[in-house]
Amino acid sequence: MERDTFLKVILPAVVLLIAITSVLIITGLASENPDGFEWSLFEWAGVEEPSGTFEGLFTFLGSGPVSDAIAGGIGIIIVLLLAYIFFRYSSRKPE
Numbered sequence: 001m002e003r004d005t006f007l008k009v010i011l012p013a014v015v016l017l018i019a020i021t022s023v024l025i026i027t028g029l030a031s032e033n034p035d036g037f038e039w040s041l042f043e044w045a046g047v048e049e050p051s052g053t054f055e056g057l058f059t060f061l062g063s064g065p066v067s068d069a070i071a072g073g074i075g076i077i078i079v080l081l082l083a084y085i086f087f088r089y090s091s092r093k094p095e
Contacts, residue, residue: 019080023072 061067
């Protein structure tokens with residue numbers, strides 16, 4: 001197998017597969033319960049939980065594990081594309 005084929009076809013496919021698998025695994029770990037720091041602020045220190053007006057970009061999907069997985073997948077793909085663009089243009093050799 002040539003190096004160009006690996007870099008252009010196989011490597012992006014493997015990265016995408018890892019990203020999709022990560023989203024599916026991490027989605028199940030998300031919790032609605034506050035972590036220890038948030039709990040201590042809300043319960044012990046008496047700080048009121050802020051109520052925001054922004055509902056999110058994917059509210060039309062509803063709530064649930066499927067919409068969480070879709071939103072997470074889109075977010076990971078966007079971050080990967082931005083990182084690719086950044087490193088692609090920042091690593092070019094001056095001509």
